[in-house]
Amino acid sequence: MAKTLYDKLWAAHVIDNRSDGSDLLFVDRHYVHDACFQGFDFLHEANLQIRRPDLTFGMEDHYIATRPASVQSERVLQLGGILKQNAERHGFTSYGAGTDYQGIVHVVGPELGLSLPGSLVVCGDSHTATHGAFGCLAFGVGASEIAHVLGTQAIWQKKSKSMRIRVDGSLTDGVVAKDLILHVIGLIGARGGTGHVIEYAGSTIEGLSVEARMTICNMSIEAGAKAGMIAPDQRIFDYLRSRRYAPEGDLFDQAVVQWMALRSDEIAVFNREVEIRAKEVEPTITWGTSPETSLGVSGYVPKLEELDADLRAKYLPMMEYMGLDSGMRLQDLKVDQVFIGSCTNSRIEDLRIAASIARKGKARVPTLVVPGSVQVQQQAQAEGLDQIFIEAGFEWAKPGCSMCVAMNGDSVAGGKRCVSTSNRNFMGRQGKGSRTHLASPLTAAATALTGRITDVRQWL
Numbered sequence: 282m283a284k285t286l287y288d289k290l291w292a293a294h295v296i297d298n299r300s301d302g303s304d305l306l307f308v309d310r311h312y313v314h315d316a317c318f319q320g321f322d323f324l325h326e327a328n329l330q331i332r333r334p335d336l337t338f339g340m341e342d343h344y345i346a347t348r349p350a351s352v353q354s355e356r357v358l359q360l361g362g363i364l365k366q367n368a369e370r371h372g373f374t375s376y377g378a379g380t381d382y383q384g385i386v387h388v389v390g391p392e393l394g395l396s397l398p399g400s401l402v403v404c405g406d407s408h409t410a411t412h413g414a415f416g417c418l419a420f421g422v423g424a425s426e427i428a429h430v431l432g433t434q435a436i437w438q439k440k441s442k443s444m445r446i447r448v449d450g451s452l453t454d455g456v457v458a459k460d461l462i463l464h465v466i467g468l469i470g471a472r473g474g475t476g477h478v479i480e481y482a483g484s485t486i487e488g489l490s491v492e493a494r495m496t497i498c499n500m501s502i503e504a505g506a507k508a509g510m511i512a513p514d515q516r517i518f519d520y521l522r523s524r525r526y527a528p529e530g531d532l533f534d535q536a537v538v539q540w541m542a543l544r545s546d547e548i549a550v551f552n553r554e555v556e557i558r559a560k561e562v563e564p565t566i567t568w569g570t571s572p573e574t575s576l577g578v579s580g581y582v583p584k585l586e587e588l589d590a591d592l593r594a595k596y597l598p599m600m601e602y603m604g605l606d607s608g609m610r611l612q613d614l615k616v617d618q619v620f621i622g623s624c625t626n627s628r629i630e631d632l633r634i635a636a637s638i639a640r641k642g643k644a645r646v647p648t649l650v651v652p653g654s655v656q657v658q659q660q661a662q663a664e665g666l667d668q669i670f671i672e673a674g675f676e677w678a679k680p681g682c683s684m685c686v687a688m689n690g691d692s693v694a695g696g697k698r699c700v701s702t703s704n705r706n707f708m709g710r711q712g713k714g715s716r717t718h719l720a721s722p723l724t725a726a727a728t729a730l731t732g733r734i735t736d737v738r739q740w741l
């Protein structure tokens with residue numbers, strides 16, 4: 282029978298099965314970050330050791346200070362240190378503060394060549410789907426599953442349904458991967474992918490850089506999907522060659538031969554198919570408190586009187602929270618600050634495109650740029666991007682999750698409006714009462730220069 286990429290990845294990892302339909306899957310890579318401590322607590326309560334410390338990798342990101350103004354409580358400082366203690370106790374490698382590969386787990390894993398095509402990757406983090414950009418089956422797990430994986434290097438799962446999102450054609454000027462994925466989520470809804478694993482395909486996806494593919498897969502979870510993935514190709518193989526943990530020499534070439542088979546069969550059938558034309562995607566931004574409330578930047582907040590009762594009940598609290606009037610024009614809405622960073626948009630390419638706009642003016646509102654990793658930070662500095670940001674009045678910070686989730690004390694104050702390149706705009710996401718509009722690094726940088734939600738196409 283014809284198989285999807287997901288079918289192939291799944292079948293390659295099954296060790297055992299149960300009568301309830303669950304399969305026990307072997308885990309190739311287990312990433313643990315500084316907010317995964319509960320999983321270790323469960324492991325210790327069960328009096329277990331880590332089964333495969335060689336396949337477990339730690340990254341410090343959520344709690345780490347990213348700028349002098351990060352207000353870190355005693356508790357946060359304490360939590361940040363626990364990962365290091367666990368790494369020492371169990372003997373796994375952890376890339377903590379002060380190391381060359383410190384940064385956001387979903388930026389650093391790929392940089393290290395740890396997320397390899399065909400592998401099964403888990404992490405106690407919902408944005409683990411990012412690694413699907415390499416043709417991995419990658420998904421987030423909860424604390425008890427972290428403990429299970431630590432203790433056994435395997436995980437019980439039930440297979441999801443499959444969905445293919447095909448995007449064809451060229452993206453227009455000023456439109457990047459982030460706009461595309463916000464558009465997708467707007468189209469299928471924040472629950473549109475529930476119970477499914479999404480494979481992104483089509484000529485647009487094939488034309489995307491490795492970084493852009495990660496941006497797409499990263500937000501699969503915001504469409505409710507279990508995971509997102511893209512069949513690996515030459516661009517992926519080139520990216521991986523010579524990375525620290527990638528196979529070397531002949532072994533790499535042999536691996537590539539196997540990796541090339543990691544694609545859905547021509548006639549594979551998906552449970553759901555969605556088709557999108559790239560040219561229809563505009564620079565896209567969210568207005569509400571769900572990623573599905575995305576609109577072309579030239580759009581208007583929905584008119585309450587035109588909505589049915591269910592949508593009105595859903596949107597009214599969002600509009601109140603976000604301080605928006607029914608039917609108002611999004612563009613020209615004043616913002617208080619801008620955040621460029623997060624595992625969605627803090628890679629070198631994101632910073633390059635943000636800098637291409639930043640060099641054209643001066644920030645009108647406080648703008649924080651947080652590279653995703655030390656590697657990204659160093660590369661950006663080597664290219665002089667930090668100087669472009671600083672000259673434009675943007676703040677250039679150190680790597681970490683930072684204002685994406687405000688767990689390290691970098692938050693957006695209550696009632697303040699922030700255009701952010703991150704992936705979540707839930708109530709209070711960037712701090713209590715914070716108002717978040719999700720957008721691309723291009724839109725975020727253009728907004729920083731005007732102090733208003735801005736159509737970046739005017740700045741190209």
Ligand SMILES: CC(C)[C@H](C(=O)O)[C@@H](O)C(=O)O
Pocket residue numbers: 316343405406407408421686
């Ligand atoms: C803290 C962590 C477990 C959480 C997640 O699961 O995604 C965070 O990374 C987020 O983005 O909300």
Ligand code: SF4
Pocket residue numbers: 342343385387406408623624625681682685686703704
């Ligand atoms: S950058 Fe944001 S979304 Fe990504 S792992 Fe960190 S907190 Fe989660």
